[in-house]
Amino acid sequence: MKLALRATKQEASDIFSFIFVPERPLRWKAGQYLHYILNHPKPDDRGVERYFSIASAPHEKHIMLTTRFAPKGSSFKKALKKLKPGDVIEVCDKGGDFVLDHRRKMFVFIAGGIGITPFRAILLDMDRNKKPLNVQLVYANRNDDFPYRKELEALKKRHPEFRIDYVVGPDRIDEKSIPQLVPDMEEPAFYVSGPEPMVESLDKTLKKLGVSKKRIKTDFFPGYQWP
Numbered sequence: 626m627k628l629a630l631r632a633t634k635q636e637a638s639d640i641f642s643f644i645f646v647p648e649r650p651l652r653w654k655a656g657q658y659l660h661y662i663l664n665h666p667k668p669d670d671r672g673v674e675r676y677f678s679i680a681s682a683p684h685e686k687h688i689m690l691t692t693r694f695a696p697k698g699s700s701f702k703k704a705l706k707k708l709k710p711g712d713v714i715e716v717c718d719k720g721g722d723f724v725l726d727h728r729r730k731m732f733v734f735i736a737g738g739i740g741i742t743p744f745r746a747i748l749l750d751m752d753r754n755k756k757p758l759n760v761q762l763v764y765a766n767r768n769d770d771f772p773y774r775k776e777l778e779a780l781k782k783r784h785p786e787f788r789i790d791y792v793v794g795p796d797r798i799d800e801k802s803i804p805q806l807v808p809d810m811e812e813p814a815f816y817v818s819g820p821e822p823m824v825e826s827l828d829k830t831l832k833k834l835g836v837s838k839k840r841i842k843t844d845f846f847p848g849y850q851w852p
Contacts, residue, residue, distance in 0.1 A: 626647060626648060626649070626651065626715070626716050626717065627647075627648045627713050627714070627715055627716075628645035628646065628647050628648070628688055628713065628714050628715075628716055629645060629646050629648070629711055629712070629713050630643060630644070630645055630708045630709065630710050630711065630712050630713075630714070631644045631645060631646050631687065631710060632644045632710060633708070636691060636772035636773060637770040637771065637772045638770050639693055639694050639695070640691060640692065640693050640694070640739065640772045641691070641692065641694065641706065642680065642689050642690065642691040643689070643690045643691075643692075643705065643708065644681075644687050644688070644689050645687060645688040645689075645690070645714065646687055646688075647687075647688060647716075650686075651688065651719075652683065653679055653683055653719055654683070654724045655679075655682050655683060655724065655725070655743070655746040655747045655749070655750035656678070656721065656723040656724040656725065656743040656746055656747050656844075657678070657679055657719060657720060657721040657723070657724065657743075658676050658677060658678045658679060658719070658720060658721045658723075658743075659676070659677060659679055659688065659690075659716045659717075659718070659719055660674065660675075660676050660716060660717050660718035660719075661674065661675050661676070661677060661690070661714055661715070661716050662674050662714070662715040662716070662717070663675075663701055663704050663705060663714050663715075665700060665701070665703075665704035667700065668700045668701065669699055669700040669701075671699045671700070671701060672701070673701060674701075675701055677690045677691075677692060677742075678721075678723075678742040678743040678746070678818075678844070679742075679743075679746055680742040680743070680745050680746055681745075681746060681749075682745075682746045682747075682749035682750040682753060683746075683750060684749075684750070684753045685749070688716070690705075691739065691742050691745075691772065692705070692739060693738065693739045694706060721844070722842075723743055723816070723818065723842055723843075723844040724747070725747055725750075725751070726814060726842075729813070729814040729840075730759060730812075731759050731760075731809070731812050731813040731814070732759060732760045732761070732813055732814050732815075732816060733760070733761045733763065733807055733813045733814070733815045733816070734747075734748075734760055734761070734762045734763070734816045734818075735763045735765075735798060735815065735816065735817045735818070735819075735827060736762065736763070736764045736765065736818055736819060737765050737766075737798070737818070737819025737820055737823040737824075738765070738766055738767065738819055738820065739772070739819070739820075739846060740817075740818035740819030740820070740823075740824075740844070740846060741764060741771075741772055741773055741818070742818075743818055743844055744762065744816070744818060745773050745776065745777075748760065748762075748777070748780055748787075749776075749780075752780055752783065752784070757784070757786055758780065758784040758786055758787035759786055760786075760787055760788070761788045761789075761790065761806075761807060761813070762777070762787070762788065762789045762790070763790045763792065763798060763803075763806055763807070764777075764789060764790070764791055764792065765791075765792040765793075765794070765796075765797070765798050765819075766791070766792070766793060766794065767793075767794040768793060768794060769791075769793050771791060777789055790806050792806075798823075798827065799826075799830060800830050800833065800834065803830065803831070803834060804834065810834060810835060810836060813840070814840045814841075814842065815831055815836055815840055815841050815842070816841075816842045816843075816844075817831070817841070817842070817843045817844070818843070818844040818845075818846075819845070819846060820845065820846050821845040821846065823845075824843050824844070824845035824846075825845070827843075828841060828843050
């Protein structure tokens with residue numbers, strides 16, 4: 626399927642969102658991802674394909690891709706940033722099980738940097754479907770420039786049950802801070818999304834803290850360093 630770029634917006638100093646319109650209606654669950662193909666001249670060894678979480682909720686109808694740009698980024702990212710409205714990118718292989726388990730009543734979402742993208746979709750989807758946001762979002766970033774902060778704060782105003790804890794570097798989410806941040810470790814389902822090293826580390830940490838495997842879902846982003 627082809628997507629046409631509608632607009633680009635800056636979410637933080639080095640993070641941009643790309644809003645695409647699909648050529649025909651596309652259905653997905655909040656938290657899933659797409660496989661993107663962007664052919665461009667002289668691709669580097671990382672090639673012309675990437676997987677990105679769908680940052681938009683299904684009711685928004687468009688596809689939003691949000692990503693961080695490093696000073697020495699890949700040829701794919703450089704080509705992505707050069708896209709103009711009307712330019713086309715190809716997608717396929719929609720998938721992923723990082724979706725809300727509606728059997729659970731309480732959730733802790735742990736996001737590291739760009740790992741906030743699937744949570745944006747999930748939270749907006751819950752809000753749209755008039756579900757209570759029985760969620761504690763623990764959101765870590767290298768600095769105070771948090772992507773989607775205004776949208777998250779707007780959700781918080783509408784849902785007093787929704788809690789956000791911002792963790793700014795050099796502070797970390799780790800074995801010491803998690804029990805301090807999360808008062809109830811027994812009931813919630815824990816969803817962890819972010820750079821691969823962070824997700825692998827927190828998966829082990831949560832299990833060490835007594836959280837069972839069945840209460841943990843993870844979604845990692847390859848190619849990102851942490852912290």
